[in-house]
Amino acid sequence: MEVYRPRIIDSILKEELDAMGAVLLEGAKACGKTSSAEQAANSVIYMDDPVKRNQYLQMVDTDISFILDGASPRLIDEWQIATKIWDAVRFEVDHRGKDGQFILTGSAVPPPKEKMEMKHSGAGRISWLTMRPMTLWESSDSTGEVSLGNLFSNPDETVRGINRHKLLDIAFLSCRGGWPRAVDKGFSKSALRQAVNYFEAIVRTDISRVDNVERDEERTRRIMRSYARHQGTQASASTILQDIKENDSTEISDKTVYSYINALKSIFVIEDMPAWSPNLRSKSAIRTLDTRYYVDPSVACVALGIGPEDLVNDLNTFGFIFECLCVRDLRVYAQPLDGKVYHFRDRTGLECDAVVHLRNGCYGLVEIKLGGDKLINEGAANLIELRNRIDTTKMKAPSFEMVLTAVGDYAYRRTDGVLVVPVGCLKD
Numbered sequence: 001m002e003v004y005r006p007r008i009i010d011s012i013l014k015e016e017l018d019a020m021g022a023v024l025l026e027g028a029k030a031c032g033k034t035s036s037a038e039q040a041a042n043s044v045i046y047m048d049d050p051v052k053r054n055q056y057l058q059m060v061d062t063d064i065s066f067i068l069d070g071a072s073p074r075l076i077d078e079w080q081i082a083t084k085i086w087d088a089v090r091f092e093v094d095h096r097g098k099d100g101q102f103i104l105t106g107s108a109v110p111p112p113k114e115k116m117e118m119k120h121s122g123a124g125r126i127s128w129l130t131m132r133p134m135t136l137w138e139s140s141d142s143t144g145e146v147s148l149g150n151l152f153s154n155p156d157e158t159v160r161g162i163n164r165h166k167l168l169d170i171a172f173l174s175c176r177g178g179w180p181r182a183v184d185k186g187f188s189k190s191a192l193r194q195a196v197n198y199f200e201a202i203v204r205t206d207i208s209r210v211d212n213v214e215r216d217e218e219r220t221r222r223i224m225r226s227y228a229r230h231q232g233t234q235a236s237a238s239t240i241l242q243d244i245k246e247n248d249s250t251e252i253s254d255k256t257v258y259s260y261i262n263a264l265k266s267i268f269v270i271e272d273m274p275a276w277s278p279n280l281r282s283k284s285a286i287r288t289l290d291t292r293y294y295v296d297p298s299v300a301c302v303a304l305g306i307g308p309e310d311l312v313n314d315l316n317t318f319g320f321i322f323e324c325l326c327v328r329d330l331r332v333y334a335q336p337l338d339g340k341v342y343h344f345r346d347r348t349g350l351e352c353d354a355v356v357h358l359r360n361g362c363y364g365l366v367e368i369k370l371g372g373d374k375l376i377n378e379g380a381a382n383l384i385e386l387r388n389r390i391d392t393t394k395m396k397a398p399s400f401e402m403v404l405t406a407v408g409d410y411a412y413r414r415t416d417g418v419l420v421v422p423v424g425c426l427k428d
Contacts (some may be wrong), residue, residue: 006178007138007333008332008428009131013103014040016074017020021093022102024079027131028268029107029206029294030198032180034077036131037103043070047085057082064088072101079104086126093125108210109266130268131179133296135329137427139181141165141173144427146411148333151400151419152362157230161411161425170406170424171308171318174325177298192307195298199224202269202299210266213259219244219252221303223260224367227270227292228300231320232353234289234345237261271295273327276342276355279387279394285387287345297324323353326368326404326423333428344386352386354404363402370406371422378419379403 009025016023017040025033038044045067047056059066059081068088079085089102104126136142145161164190165173168231176182177195185191203220226243237257245252265272272290280286294300299320301307311318330341338359346354354366365386367379383401390397402419404426411421 002184004016004035004039005031005134005138005140005183005221007131008249008336010036010039012336013037013129013153014230016127016129017100017103019099020125021096021099022089022126023106023129024102024106024126025129025131026106026109026268028133029134029201030179030181030194031131031268031295033105033107033131033227034075035180037075037077037105041073041075043072044075044077045070046077047081053081060084068092068102071110072098073103074101075103075105077105077240078107080106080108090125109268112399132271134180134183135178135332136173136424136428137324137329137333138176142424142426144423144425146419146421147427148356148364149337149428150328151364151402152358155399157413158420159413159419161421163408163410163422163424165407165422165424168308168323170325174297174311174318174321175301175306175308177296177301178328178382179298183354195296195302199299199302199382202264202267206267207260207263208412210263213263215260215263220260223257224264224299224303225305227261227264228294228303230292231294232291232323234291236289247286268295271331273341273343273354276352276357277342278344279391280346280389281391282389284346284348284350284389287347291343293324293327296328297321300324315370317416322370323405326330326366327354329423329426330356330366330404333426334358336428350386350389351382361396362399363397364402366401367403369403369405371405376403376405376408376420380414380416380420384416385417 009149013023014338025037027033067085075083093101137144143161146159149156149248172187176191179194182191182194201273203217207220222244237254242255261367271293273293274290275288277286311321327341334341339356342355344355346351353368355363357363365383367383369375369379380403387398389399400419402421405420407421408422411425413419
């Protein structure tokens with residue numbers, strides 16, 4: 001029997017159940033949603049059970065109380081298989097008059113209301129939580145000596161940490177990804193196979209099942225490969241189209257590329273990063289395009305057909321893949337802080353890889369670098385320049401500036417105040 005690894009979202013899920021009648025826990029397939037929801041649930045029904053699925057679908061039409069009845073919180077796994085469940089849950093929450101009644105889990109964004117048997121948004125009754133693959137802290141690959149939460153609450157606190165990872169280790173962890181089934185397999189080939197199998201499920205079935213639109217398998221592979229090449233950039237659909245059309249036997253349009261990208265977003269394979277718009281002293285225009293990212297770096301590695309040794313031998317590609325790993329972890333670490341992660345870039349080329357912005361207006365600036373004095377110094381200079389451009393008469397000063405690295409022996413604070421933190425020392 002597999003031992004459950006605690007997840008950062010566990011405490012958030014419990015808080016939401018205390019505050020709302022039902023919680024929708026959504027996210028990428030195989031990221032651990034059902035396992036986490038089972039920890040909080042007192043009864044469960046698995047709508048995707050291959051033996052009972054047809055019976056459950058009939059019950060939804062004839063006696064939906066069977067689906068809903070059970071000790072609370074009741075977990076309805078893969079609820080979107082029968083979208084009538086949504087309104088039934090909302091109705092039941094209203095009439096019970098109690099919080100913490102249901103947990104719904106799903107690996108796909110629900111279709112628009114007009115395309116499903118759903119008459120109410122669920123506002124005020126159902127809250128939404130997004131779960132992502134495991135961070136290095138959750139998979140026990142980070143020492144957790146540096147807490148993101150502490151950087152906000154105690155910005156002057158001494159920062160210390162010892163990094164146990166070498167460059168090849170981080171390359172392996174990037175290719176393995178944060179898939180729960182992979183993390184207990186150590187640094188083995190079988191651990192890397194989990195991401196490959198996940199990728200194959202996407203291109204063969206999942207991208208078409210999400211909205212019942214048949215999509216070409218080889219075209220999906222080419223689009224995902226191109227998307228991987230543009231990790232960390234603001235590449236448009238036209239750019240991706242130009243990248244793939246030489247190898248595509250038929251004419252395709254921007255609209256077609258967008259339909260594939262939107263389908264991948266709907267199953268939480270892609271999670272782009274929105275732009276951050278601070279108040280600046282200068283009038284420099286801020287770029288507002290989203291930055292391209294996969295939900296986990298392993299997807300990009302499989303799409304490109306590369307492994308750990310390939311990354312070590314191509315540091316330019318490794319830099320973009322490592323950025324995706326750091327963005328994944330920062331997004332998860334920001335969740336319990338009620339924060340989100342953004343990207344900043346202005347027309348002069350000044351850039352910040354990640355801005356962790358909390359709902360209370362506090363924020364931290366993060367540059368992501370593989371490591372080495374030259375890159376760290378460049379990252380610190382960028383952070384200081386951006387800090388100096390922010391108009392602190394109109395918004396708060398940053399709580400911290402941090403260069404997040406793959407390698408380096410220690411986490412520490414530089415004399416200019418910039419933190420240098422290996423990702424293998426970070427936690428929420």
